[in-house]
Amino acid sequence: MSHFVLELGVEELPARFLASLERELNDRFAALFAENGLTYDSIAVSTTPRRAVLHVRGLLEATPVREEVALGPSVKAAFDADGNPTKAAQGFARGQGVDVADLFQQETPKGVYVAARKTVGGASASSIIAEAAPAIIGSLPFPKRMHWGESRFLFARPLRWVLALMDKEVVSFKVADIESGRMTVGHRVHGKGPHEVACACEYDKVLAEKCGVTVSGADRRKVVIEGGNELAKTVNGRIMWKDSLLDEVQGLSEHPVPVMGDFDPSFLELPSIVLLTSMETHQKSFGVEGEDGKLLPHFLTVSNVSSLEPALVKKGWERVLRARLEDARFYWNTDMKASFEVWKEKLDHVIFLGPLGSMGDKCRRLSALCEWLAAQPGIAGGSVNAASAAVAGRCAKADLVSQMVGEFDTLQGIMGTIYGHKMGLDPVAADALAEQYLPAGPETPVPATDLGAILSMADKADTLVGCFGLGNIPTGAADPFALRRCALGIARILIEKGWRLPVEELFAKAQALYAEDIRWKLEKPEALAKLNEFFAGRVKNLFLTQGNDTLLVEAVMNAGSSDVWAASRRLAALVTEAAKPGFADNAQTFKRVTNILRKQGAGATGAFRAELLAEEPEKVLAAALTDMAAKFDALWAEDRFDELLALMDGIRPAVDDFFNGVMVMAEDPELRANRLDLLQALLSKMGRLADFSALQM
DSSP states (O other): OEEEEEEEEEHHHOOHHHHHHHHHHHHHHHHHHHHTTTTEEEEEEEEETTEEEEEEEESSOOOOEEEEEEEEEEEHHBBBSSSOOOHHHHHHHHHTTSSGGOOEEEETEEEEEEEEEEEEEOHHHHHHHHHHHOOOOOOTTSSSSSTTTOOOBBBSEEEEEEEEETTEEEEEOOTEEEOOEEEEOOOOOTOSEEEOOOOOHHHHHHHHHTTTOOHHHHHHHHHHHHHHHHHHHTOOOOEEEOOOHHHHTTTTOSSSSEEEEEEGGGGSSSHHHHHHHHHHHHHHEEEOOOTSSOOOEEEEEEEESSSSSSSHHHHHHHHHHHHHHHHHHHHHHHHHHHHHHHHHHTTTTSSSSSOBBHHHHHHHHHHHHHHHHHHHHGGGGGOHHHHHHHHHHHHGGGGSSSSSHHHHHGGGTHHHHHHHHHHTTOHHHHHHHHTTTTTOOSSSOOOSHHHHHHHHHHHHHHHHHHHHHHTTOBBBTTOOHHHHHHHHHHHHHHHHHHOOOOOHHHHHHHHSSOOOOOSSSSSSSHHHHHHHHHHHHHHHHHHTTTTOOOOHOOOOOOTSSSSSSHHHHHHHHHHHTSSSSHHHHHHHHHHHHHHHHHHHHHTSSSSOOOOGOOSHHHHHHHHHOOOOOOOOHHHHHHTHHHHHHHHHHHHHHHHHHHHHHOTTTTTSSHHHHHHHHHHHHHHHHHTTOOGGGOOOO
């Protein structure tokens, strides 16, 4: 067993590239080894800004050797009447790399054929890697790639060296005009090198001791956290760790050294979110908070060098951060001299989206739409104050023209809430402004406040309606206006808040609020139809990503998803019911009802006539259906979907007896129509829960 190590040395890679690079290198070499039957004990990839390192331990030295039997032409075709080999036999032998004399006869179900035994395998792991590595390296995907010098080779950043060792031997290949070897380059200050690596097993030791490089991202992260926590104790605080920033700072250094810095306490007059955003965005630094949760006048940053003059390094970081915080204070003071009235006026000069008017126009639509939503009984029980809703919608985008959001766009909405409370805006409306962009993705929470959720839905519905009217409909992976996220956000809010509102009514109202003079690309009815279809697709996708069975999701969606919350509860009830022993029989029976009506039930209304019930089984079914109908309506009114589905157990025997004892498609037109109406009366109830024809039992 061998130990293979590959190191790709590059100019500094962006931190955001590292995780995908590790994944791609791992997967591509694992696939190479699997394809060639090369087993290994472990494979691991680590990255720093200047290198990607692949370790494969316990690698099989060569592909397994095995004997194969290859069939050739039939004996009749391989030899002439005198027993001499024909050109067919000679060509087959030549192709298999054996002499004609080594061919033998092999009986098969189709007759007797000539065959040859040959030994395959035995190729060294080194030769396989040497042949495949250039193509693997050259095809590694990155968000952006570049070429440099005279070479047309594409990579994220210029490739500077390649180390490739199989135990003590170099695996020789060439990529981007660079020959692989055993030399590596260390940290620019703590071990520049170049350094020779004698054996793959010594690579990690050379990196750590001679190069001054911590190659493992997990180890760098650990150094930052442990060092930062110790430094925080010196100021009686704790570091406000943020995972995304930790991932970034460990990816910006090869030799991480935590540094605790200070800033003037006067900056604490700014909102803490402003200070933290400035630290994190511009300086990649962490805030420090006290036991009371309040921000302290300190910050933690990460240097890429162990300085002989740490005080000087600290001072440099503090000087740069101070300039950033001074900028933030200027933006804050400037904004506090303005007002929402001034900002709302400025929004009339900010374009929302092409023909859809300005941000001011959008806010006026949001104001009306929020007020309409607040009045809907299914939305927060109609308890949201309409006036507050109107204010929230009108002021929703005001902070976009503030100085602070102009510098820190991630604070949009958040600054609206802060400024709203400072400037005397309706408190409920002010709180809603920070939540209008939630949920920002599948893992982020929905708005906590009811008005925040209303504003979020209104904003997303307005954008969806506008984009669909202009024909900007997502196709494939292309979704430049994040419309899938908008639809998913509305669905999640309705489900998690337990709100009841037919989404087509929301979209129709949003569309009606647009000005009459907008030049739509699609006719309004067509745009709404496409939007409703698109939204249903996103709801279906949401249910599927929650791990639900595809057929159960199809059954629920086919029965209607306009009321998203109700659809989610019907699905949950169906999942529970499907786990019960008798569900398959129930579903099969109701699937039969659905299929008959789909093929023969045109015109069936469900209004069957008792006087036309001729056979005992249909009379029994009619009685059972009448009894069930009252229970169904009562349970439906209370959204008791589990109990509604359980009604199948009670009525299925009567349905089965009906099919066994009655000819549905009777020759008498009146009898036939009445029996179809009887089935339609049943389906008009149970079909509201699920489309059983979508199930395969």
